[in-house]
Structures are given as C-alpha cells and as structure tokens.
Amino acid sequence: MAEIVIIYTSETGMTKQYAKWISQELDSDCLILEEARAEDFLHADLIVFGAGIRGGRMRKLRSFHYKVKKSGWSGPVIYFATGGAPYDEQTVSDIIASSFHLPDGYSLPFFYFESGVNFEKMKGRSRAMMKMYKFIISVRKEKSEAAVGTRQALSKSYDHSRLDYIRPLIKEVQKMTST
Ligand SMILES: Cc1cc2nc3c(=O)[nH]c(=O)nc-3n(C[C@H](O)[C@H](O)[C@H](O)COP(=O)(O)O)c2cc1C
CATH class of the missing domain: 3.40.50.360 (Flavodoxin domain)
Structure with missing residues (x-):
C-alpha cells in the first residue's frame, strides 16, 4: 500500500x-x-x-x-x-x-x-495586517455584494x-x- x-x-x-x-x-x-x-x-x-x-x-x-x-x-x-x-x-x-x-x-x-x-488565535503581525485590510475596505465604502460580504467576513471570527x-x-x- x-x-x-x-x-x-x-x-x-x-x-x-x-x-x-x-x-x-x-x-x-x-x-x-x-x-x-x-x-x-x-x-x-x-x-x-x-x-x-x-x-x-x-x-x-x-x-x-x-x-x-x-x-x-x-x-x-x-x-x-x-x-x-x-x-x-x-x-x-x-x-x-x-x-x-x-x-x-x-x-x-x-x-x-x-x-x-x-482573530483570537491570530499572531500579532497577522492581526495588524487584518486591521489594515479592514480599514482599507471600510474607507472604500463600496456597496457591491462582494464588498459588503468581505466587510462582514472581517468583522468577527467565523x-x-x-x-x-x-x-x-x-x-x-x-x-x-x-x-
Ligand atoms: C493577514 C491575513 C491575510 C489573509 N488573506 C486571505 C486571503 O487573501 N484570502 C483568503 O481567502 N483568506 C485570507 N486569510 C484567511 C486565512 O487564509 C484563513 O483564516 C486560513 O484558513 C488560515 O489558516 P491557518 O490559521 O491554519 O494558517 C487571511 C488571513 C490573515 C490573517
């Protein structure tokens, strides 16, 4: 085998x-x-x-x-x-x-x-990168389904x-x- x-x-x-x-x-x-x-x-x-x-x-x-x-x-x-x-x-x-x-x-x-x-198990660097992604996405204020979905996905652990x-x-x- x-x-x-x-x-x-x-x-x-x-x-x-x-x-x-x-x-x-x-x-x-x-x-x-x-x-x-x-x-x-x-x-x-x-x-x-x-x-x-x-x-x-x-x-x-x-x-x-x-x-x-x-x-x-x-x-x-x-x-x-x-x-x-x-x-x-x-x-x-x-x-x-x-x-x-x-x-x-x-x-x-x-x-x-x-x-x-x-988010709870993420190490410092990953957490900082995630914060940056969240910030970039939030300032874009896109209303597309994908953008709304990404914002929701990044709001809490799942x-x-x-x-x-x-x-x-x-x-x-x-x-x-x-x-
Ligand atoms: C900084 C960072 C960037 C990420 N980028 C992506 C991405 O580009 N696409 C994606 O689908 N998931 C992304 N994720 C989610 C991870 O890929 C996902 O949580 C993965 O299952 C983590 O596996 P691990 O914790 O076992 O290493 C990202 C997560 C972090 C922390």
Missing part, C-alpha cells in the same frame, strides 16, 4: 483541522512543517502539503520546497490551501497563479478549502470548514496511488 504523509503549517488551527481530517481519512502520518524531520517523510510515496492563504498566496511554500529538496525526497505532491473566501473557480486560479508561478500550460494537483478567520470539502482531494490521492 502506498505511504502518504500529510505536512501542514497552521497559524490559527484552520489548516490543522483540514490536515487532521485528511490524515484520518487516509490513515496517514500528519506532520507540522516546522517540526518535520527528513526521516519522518523520506518513506513517503506521496506528500500532501497544506497551508493557509495570506493576501491571495499560499503561505510557507518556499520553506516546504526547501525542506523537501534538502532531504533528497522526490515524488508527487498534492497541495491544499485554506482561506476565508468561499470557493470560486477564479479565486482558486488566482491563488495558484500567485503561489506557484507556473509556465503556461502547466498545472499541478491543488485543492482549495474554505475555512474562516480566527469557521465554515466542512469535512465534505476534502472529498475531491481524497479521490485524487486514491487515483495517484492506485497502480
């Missing part, structure tokens, strides 16, 4: 929740990026890597790629990102474009899961995470590991 390892980074616990759901579903190890040692994932046939979105980009991709390259591991990676925005095809394409800088015509296995925002959202990723793992 193929060995799958989940590696994730999480500031407020949103990505951690999805990583745990995925690892339970696949019965696989689940490692924190910052703590993962090469010997913990060198045996993997496939790695699933997850992180939250900051300003439209996936966090810590560079750290992940650096760690994996340094370890000498090479194999397929499936990426997942969590964010406060609802799922939308254009949003997901934009996240992929900003995070990976892929040449035209290239794609990679990537899944986006709507999560939420947790969590729209759902176990069901991981199903397409699980299917992709099964497809990529079935021989």
Whole structure:
C-alpha cells in the first residue's frame, strides 16, 4: 500500500483541522512543517502539503520546497490551501497563479478549502495586517455584494470548514496511488 504523509503549517488551527481530517481519512502520518524531520517523510510515496492563504498566496511554500529538496525526497505532491473566501473557480486560479508561478500550460494537483478567520488565535503581525485590510475596505465604502460580504467576513471570527470539502482531494490521492 502506498505511504502518504500529510505536512501542514497552521497559524490559527484552520489548516490543522483540514490536515487532521485528511490524515484520518487516509490513515496517514500528519506532520507540522516546522517540526518535520527528513526521516519522518523520506518513506513517503506521496506528500500532501497544506497551508493557509495570506493576501491571495499560499503561505510557507518556499520553506516546504526547501525542506523537501534538502532531504533528497522526490515524488508527487498534492497541495491544499485554506482561506476565508468561499470557493470560486477564479479565486482558486488566482491563488495558484500567485503561489506557484507556473509556465503556461502547466498545472499541478491543488485543492482549495474554505475555512474562516480566527482573530483570537491570530499572531500579532497577522492581526495588524487584518486591521489594515479592514480599514482599507471600510474607507472604500463600496456597496457591491462582494464588498459588503468581505466587510462582514472581517468583522468577527467565523469557521465554515466542512469535512465534505476534502472529498475531491481524497479521490485524487486514491487515483495517484492506485497502480
Ligand atoms: C493577514 C491575513 C491575510 C489573509 N488573506 C486571505 C486571503 O487573501 N484570502 C483568503 O481567502 N483568506 C485570507 N486569510 C484567511 C486565512 O487564509 C484563513 O483564516 C486560513 O484558513 C488560515 O489558516 P491557518 O490559521 O491554519 O494558517 C487571511 C488571513 C490573515 C490573517
């Protein structure tokens, strides 16, 4: 049976929740990026890597790629990102474009899961950035549905995470590991 390892980074616990759901579903190890040692994932046939979105980009991709390259591991990676925005095809394409800088015509296995925002667990820098976003949005005074929705979303903590959202990723793992 193929060995799958989940590696994730999480500031407020949103990505951690999805990583745990995925690892339970696949019965696989689940490692924190910052703590993962090469010997913990060198045996993997496939790695699933997850992180939250900051300003439209996936966090810590560079750290992940650096760690994996340094370890000498090479194999397929499936990426997942969590964010406060609802799922939308254009949003997901934009996240992929900003995070990976892929040449035209290239794609990679990537899944986006709507999560939420947790102000209580945010660290100082994130909280300050959020305050700035809130300020910028409030001074624009836009009345569009999207602008009103964003203002509401940034007014207090919320969590729209759902176990069901991981199903397409699980299917992709099964497809990529079935021989
Ligand atoms: C400073 C900051 C910027 C964010 N930018 C985005 C964003 O551009 N798009 C989005 O969907 N969510 C955004 N979010 C929400 C996070 O991506 C979301 O809460 C994510 O699930 C956090 O995961 P983690 O706490 O496990 O790292 C932002 C959150 C913070 C704190």
